[in-house]
Amino acid sequence: MPEEIVYGKTGFRIRVPMASCTIAAGANEVLQSIQACLESKNLDVEIVPVGCMGLDFIDPWIELTKKGYPSVIYANVTPDMIDQIILEYLDRDYSSAFAFRYENDTDENPIQKLDEMEVWNNQVRWLSGKCGIINPDSIDEYVTVGGYQGLKKCLKQDPDETIEELKKANLRGRGGAGFPTYIKWNICKQQPGEVKYVIANCDEGDPGAFMNRLLAESDPHRILEGLIIAGHTIGANKGFVFVRAEKPLAAKRLLKAAEDAREKGFLGGNIMGSGYCFDIEVFLSAGAFVCGEETAMIAAIQGERANPIQRPPFPAVKGLWDMPTIINNVETLAHVATIMTEGWEKFAALGTEKSKGTKMYCVTGAVQRTGAYEVPVGTPIKKLLYDIAGGPPEGKSIKAVQLGGPSGGCVPADMFDLPMDYDSLQSAGAIMGSGGMVVLDNTNCMVDMARFFLSFTAAESCGKCSAGRIGTRLMYETLKRITNGEGKIDDIELLEEISDVMQKACLCALGRTASNPVLTTFRYFKQEYFDHINNKKCEALVCKALLNYHVDSNKCKGCLVCAKSCPVEAISGQKGTTAKIDLSKCIKCGTCAEICPFDAIQKLPGRVPDESVKVEEDCCK
Amino acid sequence: MIISVRSISYDELKRNLSHDDKIVLWSCDTCVKHCGIAGMDKMIVLEDLLREDGYNVIKKELVSESCQINLAKKHRAAHTDIFDQATAIIVLTCEIGYQCVKTVFNDKKVIETAKTFGAGNFSNKKGPILTSPIPSTNLEIDPEGYTLNNLVERFNLHPKFFDADKEPNPEKVTITVDGKPLVVKKNATLLDELLANRMKIPHLCYDASLGAIGACRMCLVKIEGKRGFVPSCSTIIEENMVVTTEDEELEELRKSVLQMILAESGPEIQQSRDIRFWMRRYKLTDNKFYLDEKDEPVDDSSEVLIRDPNRCILCGKCVRACTELSGQRVFNFANRGSKTLAITGLNESFGNTDCAHCLACAHYCPTNAITPKSINKKIVGYPFWTLISYPKKVAPKR
Structure with missing residues (x-):
């Protein structure tokens, strides 16, 4: 890493991550506190807002780097810790730090180096290596670390050579389906006509996925560079970055990046003196999950209702305003930029025979270290979940992992040796998708999870084709019945039938894959469905209609805190005697169990007779 | 309805055109269509004829009611880029429609193709009948009325459409459908050709x-x-295509989709012609899918149309008819996913919108969710083609 990036102009830099995730964890307050502290101490320090490096379990973190001192990362910082941290750092006391950043940092101290930590050294940060180090709002820093070198190279060579390099690298689309990028580009390049478009898809919307946002917020120029290379290769003069409106910071950073790039001559007319002209527009999405579908995205940019249309013709032949258009995920484009800078050989050395390179995954849910991690394609699920993310929290065990969001499926714990590449996951019923991984433990009910994903697709699909619109609703209502304890044994057959129709008849991939969560939970957790339907039991204690609250008379001291907290006055009793829950009134909100000082109120599986509790219909909370 | 007859022959039409002309075909979609000399299928026939003879047709414009001048204006405004290029417009409309088009396109060559005789009605046996001729025709009022053939003979006009003068001969290819060879028009839509x-x-x-x-x-x-x-409706024919239109799997799939549509909408849609036909054909008596019945209020605020959202299957025909044929954009979709709705205006009552009452939406609605109010209040909401007896829709003749 160049010195000017590491130490800055003043020789003392404090990095504060300013990405949506860290801001939510309190980075803004930390930043203010640092400013106040530096002012009071009259220190000449450069505060650098950087992006997120993917280690979300240590948010908000800060990194202090002074010439002559090691570079030290502090985890889970709160504003009141700042004074102490700066004093200790200047005193060369690093005992409260999280890790050292660099290999050559002093080794006499008790804390680990980042490179020696499991969470770091199992990753290959090919794409995200600069995230959390450089200032995303500064084009100079990006250029200093080798940015726009790939573009420079591509502008000098024939577009066919660029495609040839991508072919050798064998880069496959990172948006989910894994279509080889060079084929898509080649088809579009061969189309006649002068007007063509390129679109970067940053409309990441599946629950539990945030790598596109992370990239756009931490290293936006890399995406732009990839987009310009794409435009040059296929012969387009106009590009769009389609950003989800719910990610305003990503959009802001990309806008700023585009402005800076225009100023420095990487965008606009006659780019870097090559005679090639290209400009981009940052487009805020229409805010529906279905906008991530290629043809729906095109409709949205055209100002129409974001409905997918029948393919073929594919967008590479007839896309935006009926012109040849390529749409690539921002992660793919960032890969293109990195491949062109670093060379395809390094990229192709990573990954498996059929799928090369690295992929970013977002691990959330029941693991100790949630975050966005980058590993080579084909890494076993186990390595990512246990070695990098640290396995389940204490006292819990991982049951399954949901891969690829609502279009993907779950993979049970006994199949965690499965390598994560496009083909292996497909054979297991899941998809790589964008890379979201939601880890489920024994407190998660698989039927309820399937219900959640179907409520998501039923609400977020476009509603255009009958099979998709009615099919998702039918599945959702059936699953709702099952989780409400009203399921019949025929429902399983019914669900299978609906998913068969949807896979065959739906217009777009969203509908065709919407049944995957149901099909994979059938495949691996059929017993849970039978438990819900036949025994009216939810062993995971999730489905409200299939559990009840019980007061343990041995533990209850009769304090009646529960009775006071109950919103529907379902608990009665006298001081000193065991409280009693009137199950006909109880709405299973769980307030009593949470508030009980003696843990005397327990959830038990099984249904109470004369049950009338219904799960709220609200689709996605 | 207004009764019109073709007034020029194909040769006369050609005499008015030059090979350099950029031609737009403009057709009305109401009365004159039922007189057999307009509509999308006739425009396709005329386009084939002109193309064969080396003319350059750049656009086919179908207008729901061409006699409404504001609709004609909106159509021009919606595609100014193409209309600005055009040099000749052939109008397949009645004389009133021709006047409107001539006013809107006063800078271009507008060619009239029909003579209008007055008002009349449609009989299933005799076709269009002129009952109230306009004075300039000097026809006496006949209680039996005049058929189109009467008018053609009396006024020495041209029977039927231009293809009666000369058969079009578009390029054909052979495809295989259900194991049998079939000769079809090249580059046409598969569903059109199958029908x-x-x-x-x-x-x-x-x-x-x-x-x-x-x-x-x-x-x-x-x-x-x-x-x-x-979907055969979105498939363009390619040479040597091998198509299967009927087998057990397809039937099962279509049955399931039909059952889904039936589950979503109210039971009234089973009365509509298309749905009833396919239910009978697939011997559907029960529905394996169940959803709560829709219970939306019927909107009768419009002076002309009545809309029952419970019969809507969201096929989008009203939306497209209103956008493309009338240019009004009264209908649109709202919400998404399973909450999608077809709405009028900005989700306001039908009567509040600037509906032009061209009836295009009602004409294309496959489930009678939109029907014209009858003058007789007693039969409000009754499927309207039983009253007006539109001719049965036939596939375009090639």
Whole structure:
């Protein structure tokens, strides 16, 4: 890493991550506190807002780097810790730090180096290596670390050579389906006509996925560079970055990046003196999950209702305003930029025979270290979940992992040796998708999870084709019945039938894959469905209609805190005697169990007779 | 309805055109269509004829009611780029429609093709009948009325459409359908050609006048070399295509999709012609899918139309008819996913919108969710073609 990036102009830099995730964890307050502290101490320090490096379990973190001192990362910082941290750092006391950043940092101290930590050294940060180090709002820093070198190279060579390099690298689309990028580009390049478009898809919307946002917020120029290379290769003069409106910071950073790039001559007319002209527009999405579908995205940019249309013709032949258009995920484009800078050989050395390179995954849910991690394609699920993310929290065990969001499926714990590449996951019923991984433990009910994903697709699909619109609703209502304890044994057959129709008849991939969560939970957790339907039991204690609250008379001291907290006055009793829950009134909100000082109120599986509790219909909370 | 007869022959039409002309075909979609000399299918025939003779047709414009000058203006405004290029407009409308087009396109050559005789009605046996001739025709009022043939003979005009003068001969290719070879027009829509060859393919959202959106998923077929099931309405014919339109799997799939549509909408839609036909054909007596019945209020605030949202299957025909044929954009979709709705205006009552009352939406609605109010209040909401007896829609003749 160049010195000017590491130490800055003043020789003392404090990095504060300013990405949506860290801001939510309190980075803004930390930043203010640092400013106040530096002012009071009259220190000449450069505060650098950087992006997120993917280690979300240590948010908000800060990194202090002074010439002559090691570079030290502090985890889970709160504003009141700042004074102490700066004093200790200047005193060369690093005992409260999280890790050292660099290999050559002093080794006499008790804390680990980042490179020696499991969470770091199992990753290959090919794409995200600069995230959390450089200032995303500064084009100079990006250029200093080798940015726009790939573009420079591509502008000098024939577009066919660029495609040839991508072919050798064998880069496959990172948006989910894994279509080889060079084929898509080649088809579009061969189309006649002068007007063509390129679109970067940053409309990441599946629950539990945030790598596109992370990239756009931490290293936006890399995406732009990839987009310009794409435009040059296929012969387009106009590009769009389609950003989800719910990610305003990503959009802001990309806008700023585009402005800076225009100023420095990487965008606009006659780019870097090559005679090639290209400009981009940052487009805020229409805010529906279905906008991530290629043809729906095109409709949205055209100002129409974001409905997918029948393919073929594919967008590479007839896309935006009926012109040849390529749409690539921002992660793919960032890969293109990195491949062109670093060379395809390094990229192709990573990954498996059929799928090369690295992929970013977002691990959330029941693991100790949630975050966005980058590993080579084909890494076993186990390595990512246990070695990098640290396995389940204490006292819990991982049951399954949901891969690829609502279009993907779950993979049970006994199949965690499965390598994560496009083909292996497909054979297991899941998809790589964008890379979201939601880890489920024994407190998660698989039927309820399937219900959640179907409520998501039923609400977020476009509603255009009958099979998709009615099919998702039918599945959702059936699953709702099952989780409400009203399921019949025929429902399983019914669900299978609906998913068969949807896979065959739906217009777009969203509908065709919407049944995957149901099909994979059938495949691996059929017993849970039978438990819900036949025994009216939810062993995971999730489905409200299939559990009840019980007061343990041995533990209850009769304090009646529960009775006071109950919103529907379902608990009665006298001081000193065991409280009693009137199950006909109880709405299973769980307030009593949470508030009980003696843990005397327990959830038990099984249904109470004369049950009338219904799960709220609200689709996605 | 207004009764019109073709007034010029194909040769006369050609004499008015030069090979350099950029031609727009403009057709009304109401009365004159039922006189057999206009409509999308006739425009396709005329386009074929002109193309064969080396003329350059740049656009086919179908207008729901061309006698409304504001609709004609909106159509021009919607596609200014193409209309500005055009040098000649052939109008397949009545004389009133011709006047409107001439006013809107006063800078261009507008060619009239029909003579208008007055008002009349439509009889299933005799076709259009002129009952109230306009004075300039000097016809006496006849209680029996005049048929089109009477008028053609009396005034020495031209019977039927231009293809009566000269048969079009578009380029044909051979495809295989259900194991049998079939000669079809090249580059046409597969569903159109299958229907033209008297094959029964269920379809609810497609009409040749409106174009394809592939929403109802009923017209699915199998095509060799293509993955999965393909909607025939959105498929362009390629040479040597091998198509399967009927087998057990397809029937099961179409049945399931139809059952889904039936589950979503109220039971009233079973009365509509297309749905009833396919229910009978597939011997559907019960529905394996169940959803709560829709219970939306019927909107009768419009002076002319009545709309029952419970019969809506979201095929989008009203939306396309209103956008493309009338240019009004009164209908649109709201919400998404399973909460999608077809709405009027900005989700306001029908009467509040600037509806032009051209009835295009009602004409294309496959489930009678939109019907014209009758003058007789007692039969409000009754399927309206039983009153007006529109001719049965036939596939375009090629």
